[in-house]
Amino acid sequence: MYSILIADDEKKEREGIITLLKRYGFDLAITQAANGEEALKEFQKKKFDILLTDIKMPFMDGIQLIKEVQKRGWNPVCIIYSAYGEFEYAQNAISLGVLEYLLKPIRLDxxxxxxxxxxxxxxxxxxxxxERERSRQAYEEVAAYKLSWNLLGYLESEDTEIRDRVPFMEETEHEFDFSQNIGIPVLLSxxxxxxxIEWEAYQNExxxxxxxxxxxxNKADNQILxxxxxxxxxxxxxxxxxKCEMLIEQSKRKFQTDIFIVLGSGADSLKQLKREYEDMKDLLDYQFFVSDSMLLVHDESYFAKKEKDMLSLYFERIINCAKMSDYKGIKKEMVKVFSYIEKQNGFSSIYVKYTFSDAIKKINDLTKSEIDLLEYIERIYEARSFEEVSLIVYDALDDMAENRRSDVKENRLIHMAKDMIYERYGDSSLSLSTIAEELNVSSAYLSSLFKIQTGENLVKFITKYRVEKSKELLTQSNIRVGDIARAVGYISGSYYISIFRNHEGCSPIQYREKMNENS
Structure with missing residues (x-):
């Protein structure tokens, strides 16, 4: 329903206009004002679509009222009606863009x-x-997507120079306005x-x-930043x-899902934000301390209590990597071990030497390498500094990698996982956890093994395959994008579009148009 404000100092005139509007069936929300000043006050209370005003009124006439309304940025359809037909009034009305200048008495037709x-x-x-609002929203969505794409690219990169690595970072710094604000990262996994499945609903949550x-x-690997x-x-x-605790609670209550959250402490520059993000990714390691059903929030006191468990976690991971002959993974975890011990006090030199001697012995046995272990162990015990011990261990690992007796081959478990993806990519419930459950292994183990055997993240492999299958449907059919999303395993069309943009740099519709132009 549109609204109209009728301004006239004669009550009978206002009532006459209202009677005519009702007689001809114009369903309008009607407000009355006895003069220009009163009308202006009504405009300050609410927006009107139509202004019908007399010329001659006390305190403020109709022409001045229209000028004041337009000065304030309000833009109603303006109509003047008056008993005065002077040229000057009509000329002023035209200059103000008035739709009609009616003379009293008004002709009914x-x-x-x-x-x-x-x-x-x-x-x-x-x-x-x-249409303007749709255009504004579309522009904001594109701008937000560009900002997200550039920022995530920088955060995930190994480069530290912002402007050399990612374009549009000045826009990012302007958006964040670090002179007044800080950016606090929150990582959900x-x-x-x-x-x-619930992208839009969870985004709203x-x-x-x-x-x-x-x-x-949306990081597209079961993580949100x-x-x-x-x-x-x-x-x-x-x-x-x-607030994060409440989000965890609502995730469990509304979505029946456990969420692991790492809450950052805040950054006042992009470089600091990058450092914070890298630390937070490392803190996701704590997921391995808890069962799938347990909820955690990043809390300094919690992590302080867990510090004593970190060494055993790192060595447990080293052993798991060794079982799969993943030397890259072994060295990555070993770096964490060395860094951890270096920062701690209370480790004796004998304990350190024994620990690493035992570690390389176990790694050698599990990877079936053929190296002279005795030589390395003797060198470790003769070492005079912690740095020297670390260099000897790295030498031993490099030697094992060169001399291992058997190459890593894609095993039966990975074949089965891939077959499940190829056959059931259209099933929205297909995920790392469901595949791991059917193969009777843990999600963490399957994820690590898949990465070692294929060089790819399993979740990203599923996403990549779904996107490729959707590209086939986009180019080979006229199926609607929403239906294509469901066909490749995405219940939410908007989430699918977000994933597609991340992979292809354009929307599904733009991709289809581009392919049609080239064909």
Missing amino acids: AFEELFHKVIDLCKGKEEAEK CYSNLFS IEKQLGGRMLII VILIKERQDSRIKELKK
């Missing part, structure tokens, strides 16, 4: 015809406003397909629980922890 025209104008303005300005980045943009004085971590 002219009145009805005019308001049909007014309603059509209101409909046109409404549609134009909707789960083994289920929650983020792909994140916005509802965490609140305020934020950038939500949220950057909260907070004013420096409004960056209380304790309150954010409570």
Whole structure:
């Protein structure tokens, strides 16, 4: 329903206009004003689609009222009606863009015809406003996508120079306004397909629980990165922890999924944000301390209590990597061990030498390597510094990698996992956790083994295969994008579009148009 404000100092005139509007069936929300000043106050309370005003009124006349309304940025359809037909009034009305200048007494046929025209104008303005809003939203979505793409590219890169690595970083710095704000990263992770199945609903849940300005980045590997943009004085971590705890609670209650969250401490520059993000990714290692059903929030006191468990975790991972002859993984975990011990106090030299001698012996046995272990163990015990021990261990690992007795080959477990993906990619429930469950292994083990055997992340492999199958449907059929999304395993069309953009750099529709042009 459109709204109209009728301004006239004569009550009978206002009532007469209202009677005519009702007689001709114009369903309008009607407000009255006895003069220009009163009308202006009504405009300050609400927006009107139509202004019908007399010329001569006390305090403020009709021409001045229209000028004041337009000065404030309001843009109603304006109609003047008056008993005065002077040229000066008509000229002023035309200069203000008034739709019609009606003379009293008003002809009934002219009145009805005019308001049909007014309603059509209101409909046109409404549609134009909707189109502007759609364009604005589309622009904001593209801008947010570009910002997310560039920022994630920088955070995931090994480079530290911002402008050399990622374009548009000036826009990112401007968006964050680090002079006034800080960026607080929040990393969410789960083994289920929650983020792909319930993307829009869960995105809304994140916005509802965490609140305020934020950038939500879908990492497409069962992880979401949220950057909260907070004013420096409004960056209380304790309150954010409570909000994260509520998000975890709602994830379990509404979505029946356990979420692991790492909450960062905040950054006042992109470089600091990158360092924070890298530390947070390392903290995801703590998922291995908990069962799938347990919920954790990054808390300094919690991690302080867990520090004593880290060494056993690293060596457990080293043993798992050794079982799969993953020397790259062994060295990665060994770096963490050396860094951890270097930062701690209380480790005796004998303990350190024994620990690493025992470690390389176990690695050698599990990888079936043929090296002179005795030589390396003797060198470790003769070492005079911790740095020397670390160099000897790295030498031993390099030697094992060169002399192992058997090459790593893609095993039966990986073949079975791939076959499940090829056959059931259209099943929205297919995920790392469901595949691992059917193969009777843990999600963490299957993920690590798949990475070693194929060089790819299993979750990303599923995503990549689904995108490739969707590209076939886009180029070989006229099936709607929403139906294609469901055909390749995505319940949410918007989530599928987000995934597709991440992989192809354009939307599915743009990809289809591009392929059709080239064919």
